[in-house]
Amino acid sequence: MDTSLKNNNYFEQVYQVVQLIPKGRATSYGAIANYLGLKGGARMVGWAMNAAHALPDIEAHRVTNRNGQLTGKMHFSTPTEMEELLDADGIQVTNDQIEDWKTIFWDPQTELL
C-alpha cells in the first residue's frame, strides 16, 4: 500500500473553505488554518494557495493576511489582478490593503459555523 499518504488532503480542505467564501467578503490565512485546526500553520495555507493557483476554481484573491493586506498579489499573473478581482467582488482596495477589512473579514469558524 501507499504508506506515503500525502497531506494533500489538507490542501483540498483549504480550497473548499476558499470556495465557500461569500462574494463581497474575504478571509485570512490564519483564519482558515485555525478553522482547519492548523492554527499556527497559516504559512501552510499560503503554501496551499500557491498550489491552488494552478486550479481554475480557486479564488485566492479572497484570501489575505490577518491585516487584510494583499500580501500575495505579487504571485498572481499580474500585480494588479488581485485588486481587480476584489474590486469585482465589491471590495475596495487601497494601497494594497482592503478598505473596511473589519467588515469584509469572513471568519469560517464564526460565520460558517
Add this chain to the structure above:
DNA sequence: ACCGTGACGAGAT
C-alpha cells in the same frame, strides 16, 4: 540528512 526559505501570526520589547 541538513539548512534555508516562505501568499503568516502572535507575543515580547
Add this chain to the structure above:
DNA sequence: CATCTCGCCACGG
C-alpha cells in the same frame, strides 16, 4: 504604538 523575534509545517536545494 511601532518594530523585532520566534514559532508553525512543508518543500527545495
